[in-house]
Amino acid sequence: MNGSEHKIGCAIVGSGNIGTDLLEKLTRSPVLEVRAMVGIDPQSEGLDRARRRGVEASAEGVDWLLGRVGDLGVRVVFEATTARVHTANAPRYREAGVSAIDLTPAAVGPPVVPSVNLAEHLDEWNINMITCGGQATAPIVAAVSRVCAVPYAEIVSTVASRSAGPGTRQNIDEFTRTTARCLERVGGAGQGKAIIVLNPADPAIYMRNTVFCALPDGYDEDAVAASIQAMVVDVSTYVPGYRLKNPPVFDVGPYATPGGPAAGRVVALLEVEGAGDFFPPYAGNLDIMTAAAVRVGEAVARRPLGALA
């Protein structure tokens, strides 16, 4: 018996770097099977690679796909195009009865970080994967805010220059704003701030993330540290290269933060090494997006029929 008959069909829209890395990761999924990959560039390396793996591939874009979702048995689509394209496609997926995992900044659906709020949003037709910085740092803010109030959280994401594509570069403000909002909405911080730095060092550096959380009077250092450590373990179940570079650092304030006065702060120093699927290992920023998206896609595929609103 063919094992794939037990798997749920999915499709990848967008045949660039992100789409191609998704193809590699989904090939290993015990839950999902890629039935189609579509792009708009007939010369695309991603489409070629899909065909070599026996996946139907087309350069005729989403129109081609939407005519075939029934035949191909596609129930989940991963969108790795642009915010504008996804905003246009989103209602069409809904009409076709296909769930969408959105890796663009379109933010049509709620922002989801698998280790934090996936269970709350399993009834959604559209889920947004936020930003790489959000995937890497919101879990830590959430880990702290589940033990004590976090009036203000701030993150610094440093990525290798080579791993930042033209989309990120031309819209760097979108990254800082979207990530900052996610620290509040997903992480539970009173106020969030995000900073991104591009580092051109050769050999390329692994993605680094530093999370600062303001802490209130009477915070429990051991509880905060334990919660952070536990969260890192949770995230590393779907992003194996996600780790604390050093134990959390506690500093005594007082600090006058934009979210109000704080008695102290905790600093978490993280590194993300990519799995080396399609991207080199230094591109942990891209790997964490695709790895998190696969985790969400698998959970969406597993939910009982009829669970959707």
Added chain:
Amino acid sequence: MTAPAFRLTDSTLRDGSHAVAHQFTVDQVRAVVRSLDAAGVPVIEISHGDGLGGSSFNYGFSRTDERLLLRAAVEERRRAKLAVLLLPGIGVAHDLEDVAEIGVDIARIATHCTEADIAEQHIQMAKRLGLEAVGFLMMAHMLSPKELLGQAELMESYGADCVYVVDSAGAMTIDDARRRVATLKNRLSCQVGLHAHNNLALAVANSLAALEEGADQLDGCTTGLGAGAGNCPTEILVAACERSGISTAIDPFAVLDAAEEVVRPLRPQQGVIDRGGVLLGYAGVYGSFLLHAQRAAERFGVNVKDIILELGRRKVVGGQEDMIIDVAVELSRRAAMAAAGANH
């Protein structure tokens, strides 16, 4: 008075913000703007040291919201233009709308010297708002003159009116500064500037060399108040220009008074190039890391020299102040392990 040979931007109230841990008050800003404006300094830059939106755990929180400082400066200035700094990735283009409304004239958009393309939307926004746009290529010692030119050309193509060679680490020798300015001057149609730091005690010399290569703009900070070992000291640059027969249209005695009476009291020790300051220039490490590195050395009981040299080895760039904590923690863990090993 003859027309000035170049335009001087005094960054005491921006780069100098690093040296006072971003604690400037409205009264201090008023006094500095008044005295520099009266001396004939044509441009005064005011922002958090890391630019608009720089107030943070990572770089230090501002004591006073920079928009309040800018409003005070607008009220005090008579002739001087006012500039702000913005680093894409830290501040956002929208911040420029706020400051344009307050009355700022010039937006300086800074990126690491290899990353000019992240400044496109910010330079364009500055131009749309009717501001003068200056591109600021930081840590320019890390790129060859030819590679730097490629990045400068990008900034010019986005609409920059001037592109600066920025020696953020104070690592450039006279020849380094001269060749970079000359290469940009030869090929760009827009203006070219040099922003010098004094780690190797070459800031004034590098600035004069830049003028010989045709630089249109230079930066200084009164008393040198600025990141790391400090900047090119405005009052010394003006005096040296005067002695070299280079017109500045700035009153050398008035700017000397401003330095001595208004800025010097803010940080009396400014101008001493100590071990940490020289090491930054020697290792090519971003100037504003110095005070953070000194604090981390004290906090984690490690040597500031070891922190600076390790940061240099890691090739960190401007904005990565978080790596100072990372390096200090690692050095202290390594020292603890070595001590434990020695006990066995």
